Amino acid sequence: MQAGERRQRTMAHARLDILEAATRAFSRTGLHGTTMQDIAREAGYTAASLYTYFKSKQEIVDAMSNQLTDEYIQVFEQPVPGGLSFRQRFELVLHRHMELVEKRRDTFITFLGEEAGSDLCGPDGHGPSFHTNFERRIDCLAEWLQRNAKGDDLGGNDPKLVARMLFGMAFGLLHEWRGNVQPGSFVDYAPIITEFFFHGVSSKPKTGARKK
Amino acid sequence: MQAGERRQRTMAHARLDILEAATRAFSRTGLHGTTMQDIAREAGYTAASLYTYFKSKQEIVDAMSNQLTDEYIQVFEQPVPGGLSFRQRFELVLHRHMELVEKRRDTFITFLGEEAGSDLCGPDGHGPSFHTNFERRIDCLAEWLQRNAKGDDLGGNDPKLVARMLFGMAFGLLHEWRGNVQPGSFVDYAPIITEFFFHGVSSKPKTGARKK
């Protein structure tokens, strides 16, 4: 069944194309402001054709959301060099996550707001997809923290709470970054977040010689 | 001009009623999912009547957004007892803000997502209202921090960055709180945020004596 396979491959490829197009379109006009026409135009299809690959607009959105979450979670599965301190591992993973944010900038931008308000608002059309994905990411992060933190590394805080706050911090800076006229790399914020995560504003030795 | 005055009062009252109804409706079905009919039903009016008090749906949303921001900013103007340390003042103001969040729970829930994505998405209909209000709050918070922090209180961090991260943290916890089956008071999180803000996860001796 090579034909079948090829078809499958083509299908998958088209789906990805459409997803990318949708991402661009959404990042421009928002989830509600983007019509199937818009997505189709961006993807080089007709609106009707999109339904060959996705059952509905919602499915496109869900696919984007899931894809994002999958990529996010995969970061945790990437190998980490041995012999690193918790803080070092933390910063490494954070760094990788922020690279992902940068790579999927448009998607993140599109979703952050919507996901935030997702479960908050009731039956507003999009299924549980947003909420689920958001929580899935939180859970993964919390698990990772728990798994990696030793002893007093989290200062006795609930990992999930910490995860949410960490997420929020990044969210806040995403705004900053997006707003910047000539945004540098988002990962540039990684050290700041790391330091803040570990010591809050009482940050110590940023400058000068100091010892740990 | 007593009649005029009374009328004015009635008008203002109706506007507030409608705003509250809109808040309830929005928190249920989201900004886009809520129709003027919905708001009207919730407020005990006809859709057409809403236009006696607001020029458009957008104006209702803007009014909500502005109201929220005004109340937020007013917190900074409330007197603070003398002789408090920075951290004490911080916690006090945070506490008051979180009380506001609790009081305006539905409004916050409605807006957080939308505001977040507001300027992110381009011309998605709602004017600059969201973005402006969001930034206005950030700015006020940053100013307050700058005005109140002495010496190394902010550890040399950019007040605006810090403000954004602080905002984000609260945002993250709002999610947690909202999700809880039997949510306690949102202000209960105030100490946690405060501690995290000042020391990150490296929280120190909350109880008892401890050493570094």
Add this chain to the structure above:
Amino acid sequence: MQAGERRQRTMAHARLDILEAATRAFSRTGLHGTTMQDIAREAGYTAASLYTYFKSKQEIVDAMSNQLTDEYIQVFEQPVPGGLSFRQRFELVLHRHMELVEKRRDTFITFLGEEAGSDLCGPDGHGPSFHTNFERRIDCLAEWLQRNAKGDDLGGNDPKLVARMLFGMAFGLLHEWRGNVQPGSFVDYAPIITEFFFHGVSSKPKTGARKK
């Protein structure tokens, strides 16, 4: 019942005021484009107040239409000096009519189009008022022509047909006049229409002595 009389007078006065305001408003934005609010604003009343003087918007329009027709018809009742030829009487009456057009410029402008299409379009809201008034004017003109024309003055033409054509000619020139940047007096067209009415384009000696 002096009080009653005064009331009556006041009422009549207000009606006239409103009618004038309506005329101004209509001439600006057309019959359909003008709202009761617009009329009220122009008249210094509230929309609701207009209903004290007129039962409906339609009644305002009808009153305007009737008023116009009444004035038009009254022209025929004004005395005409004796000893005038048919053509002289014709031109005199035409002149007076065109003065009326000039005086009631806005009203004419408002109605000409609507009346024209009035009976043409079926139940488009405005009752038979337009059609009736239009026909009433035609009839009066036709009667006057018949009454005043002797012998071959109308060349054997059906007075009503002639009346319609005459009306049309004036209508055509009203357009011209209205379009002129610095319109002179509408009555300036009177001689042209008269000449055309009597001789068509085969106009004879307008200037100087000429022979056939």
Add this chain to the structure above:
Amino acid sequence: MQAGERRQRTMAHARLDILEAATRAFSRTGLHGTTMQDIAREAGYTAASLYTYFKSKQEIVDAMSNQLTDEYIQVFEQPVPGGLSFRQRFELVLHRHMELVEKRRDTFITFLGEEAGSDLCGPDGHGPSFHTNFERRIDCLAEWLQRNAKGDDLGGNDPKLVARMLFGMAFGLLHEWRGNVQPGSFVDYAPIITEFFFHGVSSKPKTGARKK
């Protein structure tokens, strides 16, 4: 590209169908009184479907107006037998125009009023379409008159003024015709108008010998 061609043809056909349906609907209930639903019903479509062929209601109206004007102007381009006098050519063209009026009866009826009042009323929504088309017809007629009239044929009158008066006359008779219970052919009026155009009411003996 046969498919594309056929599609094009179908599209054009549908547009014409809709235009005809709109014409019928408008002639019944007027431009303002006719809703997209009405047109759709008359055309056998859904209201939403109309937007596949026309961008807006206004575009339908404009298309009707333009179509009418185009047809009107084309009459001037039809060949005229040589050796005819001015009057003969005049009557021939008038005849053809009146045939057009008869054929496009509903459209004329719909527009005459609206076009007349079009530029008269200010910003009443419909763009310059009406006024432009009206003037375009006037201009064409005036040009034709100027081009064809020799010497004293127009009696020294301004062609444009004459054109307007001629238009008005026909307009007046359209009313008459439309009102007739069993209207004959509109072109029956052609000789009357012609005679009136050339000699006004001083029509001469149409038959037999004559004297002044």
Add this chain to the structure above:
DNA sequence: AATGAATGAGTATTCATTCAT
């Protein structure tokens, strides 16, 4: 597989009109 065409369900907004005060 791709699409032109068709549509049902919606949606904010307008406006003439009513009525209690």
Add this chain to the structure above:
DNA sequence: TATGAATGAATACTCATTCAT
């Protein structure tokens, strides 16, 4: 008498989705 407030009834236009070709 005057009006602020309320509303029923409309209405043009949009959009996700379906389906025959």
